[in-house]
Amino acid sequence: MIDAVLLQIAKHAILEEFSSAYDFDKVKLLQKYPFLKNSAATFVTLEYDHHLRGCIGSLVAHRSLYEDVFQNAKSAAFKDPRFHPLNEKELSHINIEVSVLSEPEILEYEDFADLLTKVEPQLDGLIFKHKGYQGTFLPQVWKELQSPKVFLEHLSMKAGLTPLVYEEHPDIYRYRVKAINEDFEKIPPLE
Template sequence: MQNVILAIAKQAIQDGLEHTSTIDTSALLKQNPKFAEAKATFVTLTLYGQLRGCIGSLVAHRPFLDDLIHNAKAAAFDDPRFYPLSPEEFLHVKIEVSLLSAPEAVTYHDIEELKSKICVGEDGIILQKGTRKATFLPQVWEQLPDFELFFSHLCQKAGLEAGCLKNHPDIWRYKVEKVK
């Protein structure tokens, strides 16, 4: 199944480059009914070890197959941090797909309690304060391995001050199954 997921993501990007639509969704759905179930996915592209695009869904809102195809193309062509992926880059890009569990709200009274409820290295985190919202996949712990560093960067990603946890933002956690 993992090889199929990666092949679909790769073909979706190739279709985007060539302005074609070659994925036989009917056949895939027939072969694997799980693709019809709602699933949240993130597609992460890296080029020579550097992030090259990352787009996804935090909540399952469409069939797995549709979410995967959409997010693969979006990571390659619509991530606002990068120019659209070129055909030359496509030859060297690495694709990773993250399958997300449903987000679970984390109730906490202070930062120490929050710290006790977060699995460093395992939990993906969604942080929201007002209209500002950001997420880090669990893989981000590899670059930001301690709680304070991870959350200060997540606060900044949301457009908030680095110490935004003192303002008690809403926090959700989720797990991912990595496919690479």
């Protein structure tokens, strides 16, 4: 039930951009599912026929679970700078994934070789921070970048730096996610 309501919120956030007919009683929803008021960090990922179509999220909890899913779904659909805004004709090809993140924890390591041994493939999402540069990969990225070395090298490049930056000992944080996904059209409407 928890999984379904998060997907429903993401779907609703997108649909309301196309029509005011998707109004619902937010107060009633929050009364029915009080956990939605808890602070949480989420990512919402959209795929069009199994290809990335938008992905926006929060690394640190700074608003309610409801607001975070709602706003990140809207942003993934309409504000991801890598893609043009989603149009209604695409909806039948869209898959929505909502990832709820654990609180990030710093990874202590001696050097790059040591860091490689501390990263857990398939499980860890990682945040890279160094001198104003930042990037993250959700654990789902392990499907494409399967070794810790390749994963970390690409993470540094996503942050705008080269893999040589690991000689400067950047901060690396680990988090886990609970991810749920479904085809857009199979997600029932919010009640």
